[in-house]
Amino acid sequence: MISKKKLNFIDLFCGAGGLSLPFKLRSHKLILALDNDKTCISTLKHNFKYDKTKFINENIKNFLNKKNYFRNINLDLLMGGPPCQGFSTANRQNIINDPRNELYKYFIKFAQYSKPKFILIENVIGIKLKANDIRAKLNEIGYIADYRVLQASDFGIPQNRKRVFFFAIKKKVKKKYC
Secondary structure, three states, rough: OOOOOOOOOEEEOOOOOOHHHHHHHHHOEEEEEEEEEEHHHHHHHHHOOOOOOOEEOOOOOHHOHHHHOOOOOOOOOEEEEOOOOOOOOOOOOOOOOOHHHHHHHHHHHHHHHHHHOOEEEEEHHHHHHHHHHHHHHHHOOEEEEEEEEEEEEHHHOOOEEEEEEEEEHHHHHHHHHH
16 A cells, blocks of 8 residues: 655755656655755756755755754655766767766765655766775664666666666665554
């Protein structure tokens, strides 16, 4: 049976809200959206204008210094799509040492501080190079994680585009449902 419970969720590296929108359409509650790009935050504010969401235009590294934010947070789901440019196969420059390739570590640090029940990370197929590290780091902070490569066209999206989705569940939560 599918739960009718509405989830509180945070979207990191939220962009214009492509990952958040389906959750909003299902009446889940976006409590924080964070992105370093001012234009993306402006777009998201417009699309979520009637919500009581905190829209933050800030670098995730700086935001993590605000430890008070994480004290009384009730978070069901942490989601996001860390920057993918360095992992993209479409990137002709093939930037192996792109500093954005390390931003997933800050996503995991955010998870460690906020302690969500569930985690969803979306990215381009090139992030599979970091899959073992992502799964190991999530395990270290108390999650069971795995990933799948999904083809967008298999879900009714008119694009021939593969994406990697990591899903993690807090070990204590898993015991509750198993």
